[in-house]
Amino acid sequence: MRLRHIVLGSVLLFGCPVAAYSQEPGKLTPLAANAPTDRPGKADDEKKFDEVIKPYVEKARNTYPDAREQFLRGLPARHVFFVTARLHDSTGHWEQVFIEVREIKDGTIKGLIANDIQTVSGYKMGDRHTLKESEILDWTISKPDGTEEGNFVGKFLDTYKPN
Numbered sequence: 339m340r341l342r343h344i345v346l347g348s349v350l351l352f353g354c355p356v357a358a359y360s361q362e363p364g365k366l367t368p369l370a371a372n373a374p375t376d377r378p379g380k381a382d383d384e385k386k387f388d389e390v391i392k393p394y395v396e397k398a399r400n401t402y403p404d405a406r407e408q409f410l411r412g413l414p415a416r417h418v419f420f421v422t423a424r425l426h427d428s429t430g431h432w433e434q435v436f437i438e439v440r441e442i443k444d445g446t447i448k449g450l451i452a453n454d455i456q457t458v459s460g461y462k463m464g465d466r467h468t469l470k471e472s473e474i475l476d477w478t479i480s481k482p483d484g485t486e487e488g489n490f491v492g493k494f495l496d497t498y499k500p501n
Contacts, residue, residue, distance in 0.1 A: 372484035398476040422476035427458040
């Protein structure tokens with residue numbers, strides 16, 4: 339799956355979450371064996387990076403309501419719903435990560451961090467995380483055949499060449 343994990347602050351960009359857990363509490367759902375692997379990159383300036391990804395974030399946010407409804411209706415077996423969001427720590431570091439969505443209710447998303455954490459402190463893969471729906475930057479539905487829906491920011495970052 340071509341998800342981009344972004345470690346910002348001393349930033350790395352990755353192509354997909356390391357794992358996703360099963361629907362068991364606290365366990366990530368396994369992804370397809372043929373899901374694409376991570377490819378690191380860098381982005382140090384959060385504001386500048388936001389400008390670069392802005393059109394893709396807008397597309398993700400505009401299409402999120404349909405993806406949200408798919409999740410709430412119930413995804414088929416082995417389909418995994420992720421949102422992309424940022425974590426910040428007290429030292430000013432930031433990292434863009436995937437959250438495997440477990441619940442959406444009253445404008446709030448609850449899930450599990452689905453990446454190895456590279457830069458921000460106080461978080462680790464598999465930690466429970468809660469965020470507001472307004473904080474999402476992207477969404478992805480990973481399918482058992484290795485394909486995906488969404489991931490607009492990630493697909494752009496796969497081809498982005500910073501100046």
